[in-house]
Amino acid sequence: MDDFEQIFRTYSPVVHRFLLSLCGDVDLAQELTAETFYQAYLHIGKFRGDCKPETWLCQIAKHALYKEQKRRKRLVPQEERENTVPEEHFFEAVHSREQALALHRQLHTLPEPYREVFMLRVFGELSFHEIADVCGKSESWAKVTFYRAKNKLLEKWEGQP
Numbered sequence: 001m002d003d004f005e006q007i008f009r010t011y012s013p014v015v016h017r018f019l020l021s022l023c024g025d026v027d028l029a030q031e032l033t034a035e036t037f038y039q040a041y042l043h044i045g046k047f048r049g050d051c052k053p054e055t056w057l058c059q060i061a062k063h064a065l066y067k068e069q070k071r072r073k074r075l076v077p078q079e080e081r082e083n084t085v086p087e088e089h090f091f092e093a094v095h096s097r098e099q100a101l102a103l104h105r106q107l108h109t110l111p112e113p114y115r116e117v118f119m120l121r122v123f124g125e126l127s128f129h130e131i132a133d134v135c136g137k138s139e140s141w142a143k144v145t146f147y148r149a150k151n152k153l154l155e156k157w158e159g160q161p
Contacts, residue, residue, distance in 0.1 A: 004044070008037050011054050014130055018058045021124025022065055032068060036061040051136055058134050106156045114149035121146050 015036050019029040039060050040047075047056055107115060113135065120126045120134065121142075131142040 004041055007040075007053060011057050012037065014054050014126070014134070015057050015061050017124045017126055017130075018120065018134060019061050019065060021119050021122075021126070022062065023069075024123065028065075028068070032061060032064045035064045039064065052133055054130075054133050055136055103153075106153055109156065110149055110152055113145055114152060117142060117145045118149040118153070 012033055016029055016033045019032050019036075020026065023029055023032070036057060040057055043060075047053070107118065110118065117131055117135070120131050121128070126134070128139050128142040128146070131146070132139040135142065137145075
């Protein structure tokens with residue numbers, strides 16, 4: 001049990017930031033981090049050591065998030081999922097929301113691994129070293145991939161009508 005506690009203390013911040021970068025919800029990221037380590041504890045015998053522990057844990061986390069998103073989609077009607085904006089802030093929110101949506105649309109046109117690396121760096125606030133660990137690549141690969149992704153997004157953004 002002491003070994004697993006050490007694994008939790010070492011990797012829970014990485015898993016939490018990874019989940020936060022994917023879902024953008026602090027509470028959900030905390031809940032799924034706990035679920036990730038629960039599942040890891042149950043299936044620790046299946047860890048073959050082919051990859052780094054944080055890579056294995058992030059894969060478990062990603063599957064937990066997808067499972068939760070599917071569950072929520074079934075339970076909550078579409079109308080309730082849409083955010084409502086107070087009337088006095090409507091035009092400000094629409095303007096910034098349109099820009100954010102446009103950026104996310106552009107981001108989702110990026111091929112992998114550019115999209116994932118960009119999201120981990122910007123939304124997950126992971127260091128290049130942590131991104132390299134999650135992806136099983138070198139730190140220089142993470143840097144180059146991030147800067148290429150950023151340049152591709154800038155090109156697409158400037159090319160918009």
